[in-house]
Amino acid sequence: MNYPLRWLLVATVTLLIIHQAQAQKRKYTYVTKETAHDLTKGFNDLARDLSVQLLSDTSKSEITSPLSIASSLLLLMRTARGESRMDLLRLFGLETKYLENDPKVPRTFGKLINELLNDHRNVSHIMESTASWKNESKCEVPSDYHYDDEYDDFNPVDINPQDPEQQNQIKLANAIFVQDKFYNNTRLQKLVNHYYRSSVEGLDFFNRPDLATDHINKWTNKHTNGRIKQLISDELSPDTTMVVANALYFKAFWEDVFLAGATKMRKFFPNGENEESVEAEIMAHGGCFPYYRSQQLDARIMGFPYKNRTSTMYVILPNNSSRTKAQQLLHKLDASTLEDLISNMKMTTASVLFPKMHLTSSFDLKTALQKLGMKSLFDRERSNFSLLNPSKPKESPTVSGVLHKVDLAIDESGTEGAAVTATLLDRSMPTVNFRVIVPFILAIRHDATKLLLFYGPVYDPSA
Structure with missing residues (x-):
C-alpha cells in the first residue's frame, strides 16, 4: 500500500477482554496541577516499564501508545473496587498519595484529555509548562550562505494550511461493551461519558459472540479512520462479559x-554499523531543531515539531547504537530522565537522515501487566469490578486479555519551511549531523500535557 508523502499517522487501539467469574455539575472540580504531574509521570513511567517487558531479540520494533493503554486502564478503574482498584492505582504509582475513591484522579485525567483534544482552540493548560526550546527563535542562516546545488530540484509537497484534510488531528475514543444482563448502572455510564468521553453499550456475547465481535471491529475501524480494520481476529468467547476498548487516531504535519x-x-544497520545492513527508505532533512547530547546517557536526542508545535516527535539515539544499546538505554528512560532530556534541548542547526516508516505492532499485554503487579485483575477469586452492577456485586467479571494494536506511518511532508530546509543541507553548514541509520527510541509527545501518544524502540524500519 502506498501512503501519501504528507504526514505522520498513528492509529492505535487497546482492548481489554473481560470474562465472567462466579455526576457532578462542575466537570473539573478537584482538578489540581499536582495531580496532573503525578498522572503524567505515572503514565510515562508505565510506558517505560511496559516497553522493557516487551523487549525481544527478533522484532523489528516494539511500538506502543502509552496514552491509549492508560486510557483503557483508567476507564477500567471506574468499574473497579477494592484490591482491583488499588492494583490499578499502584500501576501508575498513585497508591500512596491518593485514596481508593479519590475524585482528583479521574477528573484531572479528564481535564488533560480535554486539553489534548482541543489544543488548537488555545485552551488553558493545567500544567502551565512548556519545553524551554519552544521559547527560542529559529536558528539564523547567514545572508551570504549558498546551498548545495544537489538539492535544487527537491521541493516539498504542496500543502494548503487551510485544507481541513491537511490539519493536525488527534482523536481519542473509549468504550465499554458489556454483556447486557450483567450491566445495570446508569450513573456509571454518565460518569464515564462525562470525564472520559466514553460510551457504554450492551452486547450479547453469550448468544451472539459473532455479532459482538463484528460490532467491536466496526467500532475500531470507525475510530481509527480505517487504519485498523480488525482488532479482534478470532470470534470472542461466549464467556466474555465485558470489553474495554480505546482507539487513538493521530495525524500530523511537520512544522518543517x-x-x-x-x-x-x-x-540501515539493525545491529550496529559494524554489522549486517538492510535496505530502507531514508529521508533527508536540514534546518533548525531542538537538540541535546547527554554524556550521562551516552546518547543524543533531537525533536521534530509538528505544525503549531503542540506535539513533537523526539528521537533518542544512543551513540554507536545497536539493538542491545537501544534496549539498555530504554531501561534508563523513566519519566524524570525523559523530561530532563527534553528540558535541556536547545535549537541547533543540523542535517538529518531519518527512515521513512510504516510500522505495525500487536501485543497481548496481559503477561507484561502481571509482571508489573497487576495480579487481581486476572484472578477469578480476587477481581472486583462490581460497580458494573452494584445490585449484584458477586457477578464480577475478570480480565482475560489486554490487546493492543498500533499502526504508524511517517513520511516526508509538513507545512512550510522548504527554502530554509534546502539551504541547510550543505554539510559545511550544520553544527550537528543526526544520522538515524541504527536502532533508536521514538517518543511522540503532546508537549503541553506531557502525554506520550506513541513510544518505543525501532530496530529495523525496512518494509
Whole structure:
C-alpha cells in the first residue's frame, strides 16, 4: 500500500477482554496541577516499564501508545473496587498519595484529555509548562550562505494550511461493551461519558459472540479512520462479559518538511554499523531543531515539531547504537530522565537522515501487566469490578486479555519551511549531523500535557 508523502499517522487501539467469574455539575472540580504531574509521570513511567517487558531479540520494533493503554486502564478503574482498584492505582504509582475513591484522579485525567483534544482552540493548560526550546527563535542562516546545488530540484509537497484534510488531528475514543444482563448502572455510564468521553453499550456475547465481535471491529475501524480494520481476529468467547476498548487516531504535519525528492534507499544497520545492513527508505532533512547530547546517557536526542508545535516527535539515539544499546538505554528512560532530556534541548542547526516508516505492532499485554503487579485483575477469586452492577456485586467479571494494536506511518511532508530546509543541507553548514541509520527510541509527545501518544524502540524500519 502506498501512503501519501504528507504526514505522520498513528492509529492505535487497546482492548481489554473481560470474562465472567462466579455526576457532578462542575466537570473539573478537584482538578489540581499536582495531580496532573503525578498522572503524567505515572503514565510515562508505565510506558517505560511496559516497553522493557516487551523487549525481544527478533522484532523489528516494539511500538506502543502509552496514552491509549492508560486510557483503557483508567476507564477500567471506574468499574473497579477494592484490591482491583488499588492494583490499578499502584500501576501508575498513585497508591500512596491518593485514596481508593479519590475524585482528583479521574477528573484531572479528564481535564488533560480535554486539553489534548482541543489544543488548537488555545485552551488553558493545567500544567502551565512548556519545553524551554519552544521559547527560542529559529536558528539564523547567514545572508551570504549558498546551498548545495544537489538539492535544487527537491521541493516539498504542496500543502494548503487551510485544507481541513491537511490539519493536525488527534482523536481519542473509549468504550465499554458489556454483556447486557450483567450491566445495570446508569450513573456509571454518565460518569464515564462525562470525564472520559466514553460510551457504554450492551452486547450479547453469550448468544451472539459473532455479532459482538463484528460490532467491536466496526467500532475500531470507525475510530481509527480505517487504519485498523480488525482488532479482534478470532470470534470472542461466549464467556466474555465485558470489553474495554480505546482507539487513538493521530495525524500530523511537520512544522518543517523533509525533502521528498531526497528520499532514497540507503543502508540501515539493525545491529550496529559494524554489522549486517538492510535496505530502507531514508529521508533527508536540514534546518533548525531542538537538540541535546547527554554524556550521562551516552546518547543524543533531537525533536521534530509538528505544525503549531503542540506535539513533537523526539528521537533518542544512543551513540554507536545497536539493538542491545537501544534496549539498555530504554531501561534508563523513566519519566524524570525523559523530561530532563527534553528540558535541556536547545535549537541547533543540523542535517538529518531519518527512515521513512510504516510500522505495525500487536501485543497481548496481559503477561507484561502481571509482571508489573497487576495480579487481581486476572484472578477469578480476587477481581472486583462490581460497580458494573452494584445490585449484584458477586457477578464480577475478570480480565482475560489486554490487546493492543498500533499502526504508524511517517513520511516526508509538513507545512512550510522548504527554502530554509534546502539551504541547510550543505554539510559545511550544520553544527550537528543526526544520522538515524541504527536502532533508536521514538517518543511522540503532546508537549503541553506531557502525554506520550506513541513510544518505543525501532530496530529495523525496512518494509
